[in-house]
Amino acid sequence: MNDSNMIKRAERPGFCLIGSKVVVLVNRYITYFCPETIINMYKFSVTPETKSKAIKGALVEELTKTSLGNKVIAFDGMHIYTITLFPSEYEKEYVIELNEGASEDASRSVSYSVTIHLAKSLKMQELKDYYNGEQSYVSQDILHAINVVVRALSSSCLNAPRAMFSTKFGPIIDTKEGLELWQGCYKGVCLSHYGLDLTIDTTVAPFYKSISMVKFVGEFLGRTDFNRAFSHKEYAKIERALKGVQVETIHHTDRTMKYRIKGLSVVPLKELMFSVDDDGIMTTVVDYYQSRYNCKLEYIHWPSLQCGVSGRQIYLPMEVCKLVQGQRYRQKLSTTQAAKLLKITCKRPQNRLNGILKAARGNFDVEELTEGEFSASGFPKVLYGSVLSAPLLKYGNEEIFMPIGGQWNMANKKIIDGGKVERWACLNFSKVPALEVDNFCSELINMCNKIGMVFEGKPLAVQQSSNFMDIQSALESLLSYISELFTDEGNCQRLQLLIVVLPEEKGHYGTIKRICETQLGIVSQCCLPKYVKAKVNVEYLENVALKINVKAGGRNAILQEGLPFLSDIPTIIFGADVSHPPPGVYSSSVSAVVASMDWPEVATYRCVISAQQPKQEIITNLFQVTQDSNGCVKTDSMIKELLLNFYQKNRRKPERIIFYRDGVSESQFSPVLLHEVDAIRKACISLDEHYVPPITFLVVQKRHQTRLFPLPTTRKPEPKGIRKPEPKGILPGTVVDYGICDPCGFDFYLTSHASEGSCRPTHYHVLFDENRFTAGALQSITYNLCYTYARCTRSVSIVPPVYYAHLAASRGRSYQGNFGDGSSIRETTPGDELPEFLQVPKIHENVSEVMFYC
The missing domain is CATH 3.40.50.2300 (Response regulator)
Structure with missing residues (x-):
């Protein structure tokens, strides 16, 4: 199992043949390409090194104007992409001067040395060979290059991000809390059964308002009294919100300077002193601004903004600064901010579809992206899907009923246990x-x-x-x-x-x-x-x-007929997720695995929580063999512990394993598949060398931009004189597994929840399947599971074991709290050992047997 060649991704066993057929519209455009096209990828290097995307973008823009003959290029922060091959003499060193203000925290021009050299040439013929069956895969480099090029061409911006925000997509919404919500458009290219698809979607994101820093502080903290100092909590909140944000000065009459905030001063402005010359003569910031700029500072009890680079600290009073326009807010939104964002994003299907069509027309000419190299169809895809039947639910007093529309209530119902x-x-x-x-x-x-x-x-x-x-x-x-x-x-x-x-x-x-x-x-x-x-x-x-x-150890409801295809053989269903620390927080990542305990009903889950190295996506403690200080071998196995719990509960070993894994991007599929399936298998063998139950491993993705829309024309003609309202959204149980899916893999899009707004289906990737489920069987199992979530009376958008794992991982993170600013735990911790205070405390035995994390 240690050889990556030994774990082969599951192949599609077929398509969904159950349920009633339905026609859906998808926000995907068929994209055409010229097989003879070659995208040339040039490595971009700069000295002195910088991580700033703004500086790199400015350097590339200047390089294009002065030395590359204004050729059409695209840039992703590391590589320059062009369809036209540069002459060999272009591959040399360039010296570029960035003027004052072009680079962050610069008070004068800065000289940069830039070099480019051809890294590789990416042939679009590879895509044609792939679809003709002459090649088994498409390199990620080609897909990434196509995305970078198409985004740049369609937005007329050489360094276009995944999503573009502008007032042309809709009005700016003021949150009244220092932020504003901008509407935008997402663009991305991916593979599908038909070929390349261009996905277009509308999106909304919070941005900092371009206002004075004093006004921002007042709105962000909800303050009306500006004459008192910051509390410890307010200080931490403001520093967290402003770290890394750009500001510009407003006290100069002849020029504007831009700086990036590194933090806040420890002492208030009135106590802050610095050396004005080489003789070490000290002065306060307050006196300096009075004498130098004739500026009498008012908010001297507030901390100062700390800017500049190492060895050259710059302290800026908040009242002389203004936030630079167009900066994304990356922190967690407040309850009111999130509510306003939800109100904008939760649009009726037809309204969102109209926005997508408008964005497609306004962003580029879909008939001709650029010189015949890429082009797109003029209308989104229309596909067939299937609507699976909702399961029968059983409550107390032997009451059995079928939910309608994916939701119900507890009226006249008793819980099952x-x-x-x-x-x-x-x-x-x-x-x-x-x-x-x-x-x-x-x-x-x-x-x-x-x-x-x-x-x-x-x-x-x-x-x-x-x-x-x-x-x-x-x-x-x-x-x-x-x-x-x-x-x-x-x-x-x-x-x-x-x-x-x-x-x-x-x-x-x-x-x-x-x-x-x-x-x-x-x-x-x-x-x-x-x-x-x-x-x-x-x-x-x-x-x-x-x-x-x-x-309290009870159960709310169960499926009347059990899970389809699973009631004949003892089956355990796992859910797993990893919660990572937010940027700048000194903490470990927390992994959580839950497993069903009550076969065949599958309604009760037990969880195990563990800490691991920060930003580590692979769950290391599924099965891990280590040695203690005395050289004794010990194993840490989350899987083994849950398998034993299942055996103690049912007096039988699971004879089949289904594992739902959340939080994995497509670039991580191979390492996660290799290490985690291997760990599951080793955990089973550690119980009994002959114990090898078949495993089905699925990755659950919710963070994607594919949207499904109902077509009014799919309704059956109504009798004369009777008119039913148009469908509000995609019906619960709608599954699409052709036309927008991986042409070689086994995946499907499932809408398991009721949605009055536009629908984001959940994308399930079946990476490994020793149980050899049919497409319809695995889709039915997944859909039926979504009706067993204990916390509400509705079918949910992702399978409950993944929901529970997410809750458990979040609970483990809340146990830890925040430990301040720490750039990397690896710098202070030898090997893979975490310090004791970053470990997740052990769950008390009195609560570990129940679903305490719900």
């Missing part, structure tokens, strides 16, 4: 009055009992207005009180559930979960204050009750 909660408590960290908390708890308990749980009405303890600044003490104090209570009664019963009303201040959820689940062994349910103090929301209570039931 109700959990039992006799010992519970409530802890309130918010400012919500005790009476309102009591009322909320009563309503929640009533809902739990209504849906079929056995829930004791009175808590063992209700602690109100606990100090959220000392969560650890509050939780330990509560547990101590409960323990003493049981000791007095002469038994050793433990607390089964803790309801926590979160503080109004954000950022404490991870701390509460870490203490409860890794130290105290308590299952907890956190509730936001806005729902506790508001008028009772029945839908919210219902959803919370469903979560509490699975945390």
